[in-house]
């Protein structure tokens with residue numbers, strides 16, 4: 001279904017605004033700060049005016065500094081805003097103005113938030129993963145992209161699989177290797193992507209995580225115990241699978257499974 005370029009452009013602009021909100025979620029939820037409070041500079045706490053809160057543009061115009069105290073503002077803020085715009089535009093481009101594009105965009109936003117909270121704090125908060133899983137399952141009843149039964153199985157299979165890995169690691173090594181946060185995150189991923197998408201997300205996430213992990217360990221010489229945020233890799237894989245799941249499966253099938 002071809003979607004008007006104007007609609008995709010509007011989705012991008014709306015997405016930038018959602019991106020601003022995602023920045024607040026990423027910063028505040030792990031610290032337990034209310035999302036209803038007006039946003040302020042983390043250092044001088046001066047409320048950010050409407051004019052200096054325009055996504056991406058304000059960051060460029062203020063030359064990456066707080067308007068009041070000149071505290072440097074990380075490039076991550078405009079990048080998250082951009083990601084908010086790009087992810088919504090891509091969803092609308094692929095599925096039009098439908099429940100599917102809403103569902104995929106919401107899923108990608110949840111993945112983005114979890115990925116960065118995991119990088120910052122090495123946690124995946126229950127207040128995001130558990131309600132997210134329930135919303136994903138609820139949406140599957142209206143979303144032709146994934147059958148509700150696949151979503152239900154996906155949640156329990158994805159979460160169950162990681163729970164088994166965590167349990168086995170604990171048994172073998174005598175200490176915790178993977179947190180329950182990853183288990184609950186897969187509950188969410190499965191409920192949005194179905195069991196097929198959940199399996200593919202674990203596969204792609206583990207593969208990319210291992211490659212990056214080995215590279216980082218050999219570069220940083222921190223040794224094998226250096227903990228990578230696995231949730232971040234699951235999140236990246238989840239977004240990829242949400243948009244290109246069938247293509248990844250077809251590619252994998254044609255390359256490896258169907259040979260001979």
Ligand SMILES: [Zn+2]
Pocket residue numbers: 041042043044045046066067068069070071
């Ligand atoms: Zn400031």
